[in-house]
Amino acid sequence: MRPLLFLILFIHTALADFWDDRNTLLSNEASQLFGSFWELTENEQKVNDILMKFKLQEYDEGLSNPSKFLPSIHFFHSKAAIEQSEVFKFIQKVPKGASLHSHSTAMLSTEALLNLTYMEGLYGCDDNTKFKLHFFFGGVNDDCDWRLLEDLRNEDSGFDDFLRSKMTLVVDDPAGTCCDINEVWSAFEDIFEFVAPLFDYRQFLHDYLYQVLREFHDDNVKYLEIRGVFGETFDSNNTIYGPLDTAQLYKETQQEFAIDSQDFAGHRVIYSNSRKVSIDTMDSYISDYLELRAAYPEIVVGFDLVGQEDLGEPLSVFADQLATIANRTKFFFHAGETNWYGTTDLNLIDAILLNTSRIGHAFAITKHPEVLRVVKERNIAIELNPISNQVLKLVDDLRNHVGAYLIANGYPVVITCDGPSFWGAKGLSYDWYMAFMGMTPREGDLRILKELAWNSYVYTALDKEGLPFILNLLQGWWDDFIKEILEAYH
Numbered sequence: 001m002r003p004l005l006f007l008i009l010f011i012h013t014a015l016a017d018f019w020d021d022r023n024t025l026l027s028n029e030a031s032q033l034f035g036s037f038w039e040l041t042e043n044e045q046k047v048n049d050i051l052m053k054f055k056l057q058e059y060d061e062g063l064s065n066p067s068k069f070l071p072s073i074h075f076f077h078s079k080a081a082i083e084q085s086e087v088f089k090f091i092q093k094v095p096k097g098a099s100l101h102s103h104s105t106a107m108l109s110t111e112a113l114l115n116l117t118y119m120e121g122l123y124g125c126d127d128n129t130k131f132k133l134h135f136f137f138g139g140v141n142d143d144c145d146w147r148l149l150e151d152l153r154n155e156d157s158g159f160d161d162f163l164r165s166k167m168t169l170v171v172d173d174p175a176g177t178c179c180d181i182n183e184v185w186s187a188f189e190d191i192f193e194f195v196a197p198l199f200d201y202r203q204f205l206h207d208y209l210y211q212v213l214r215e216f217h218d219d220n221v222k223y224l225e226i227r228g229v230f231g232e233t234f235d236s237n238n239t240i241y242g243p244l245d246t247a248q249l250y251k252e253t254q255q256e257f258a259i260d261s262q263d264f265a266g267h268r269v270i271y272s273n274s275r276k277v278s279i280d281t282m283d284s285y286i287s288d289y290l291e292l293r294a295a296y297p298e299i300v301v302g303f304d305l306v307g308q309e310d311l312g313e314p315l316s317v318f319a320d321q322l323a324t325i326a327n328r329t330k331f332f333f334h335a336g337e338t339n340w341y342g343t344t345d346l347n348l349i350d351a352i353l354l355n356t357s358r359i360g361h362a363f364a365i366t367k368h369p370e371v372l373r374v375v376k377e378r379n380i381a382i383e384l385n386p387i388s389n390q391v392l393k394l395v396d397d398l399r400n401h402v403g404a405y406l407i408a409n410g411y412p413v414v415i416t417c418d419g420p421s422f423w424g425a426k427g428l429s430y431d432w433y434m435a436f437m438g439m440t441p442r443e444g445d446l447r448i449l450k451e452l453a454w455n456s457y458v459y460t461a462l463d464k465e466g467l468p469f470i471l472n473l474l475q476g477w478w479d480d481f482i483k484e485i486l487e488a489y490h
Ligand SMILES: [Zn+2]
Pocket: 101, 102, 103, 334, 360, 418
């Protein structure tokens, strides 16, 4: 063979190998992508074409103009543009199944929360260090100069703006120099403390909870698992109710909502108290939980600890106590919500040793190959909270979120929303949007959204015997959604 011909043949063969190998690698990767096993029906494929037209247009505009790509922008600045996005409007219509990670006092949209502060009996007071709220009936306490909110509003037309600023983290310049992660967490916890007294009034708690169910239901979420505690409450006669009565109120509100919205599948509460406590206090949490769980197994379904992991006690401090209830408790631990490596993130190791059913955040999980292995082996779902992680300063650009790795490798993930109230979001769709646009590949399609919806039920705390029934309901809602989209866009 002449040398020139040999060279041409060699290059041709090498290039053929290159392209064959490239196709093989891409196809192997595609088969590992989250949700890739779904086979779309003909109608689903048509709906997928509509979705992908929207996605590719928005995605490619981002490629041309990266500073406008919404998942790369802080949510306080991207929210208004997200609401104009066709992908977001599509996601709002998707039956998203369940919302599995949000905190009971941080779930309602800011405007609805503000409206609830118009309830009778609410007073405010500035005690020179901070402004406080409290409901009083038949006379106020003498510990502060309490004023009716109605009077404060009449005196100051900007009072609601002031109140709104106390109820959210929203600021004009979130990327400015004001806050490191500890400072933003301190502000976050101040809001929990600010709104907490509102929930002591039984009517407020009822109305709040009912509206939470309404907002999530309107966002096509039919079931919720909420992190929360059951404190004492009082009514307008100043009758005091204990934690068990508060659990009863959760149950009754759910029943009331289910009568008004018959396709609602209910809510459950994961008992979640502070991790910044002593061993003795943890003992009291555990006994409170066991009492509530025994009395209301249909409401109280698990146990978790909350608060900033970097500054709270690690799970290992309470491991011996928690192990005593592990055989009769489902754990849903927050773990690895940190950027540190070799410290706070060890909560991930402890969470799997304690046989956690899901992991909240798991942001540090890629630093722990053994945790990754166990999560896949035992099918432990990861609750991803994209906007929370951005606002609380774990990641600026959501394309760099750990969720992209987990989705690329087909890990069991669900998308959740943590505390939408405190960053101006509402329901679950904003977080689904961020995950779909920021953490899935350009070609990632309807199959990912379908798998997210199905996973949201597969990984609930509900008994597995009921799963076929609820998945059947979801299939019906999904079929209706496919029909609705085809009618709307054709
Ligand atoms: Zn959380």
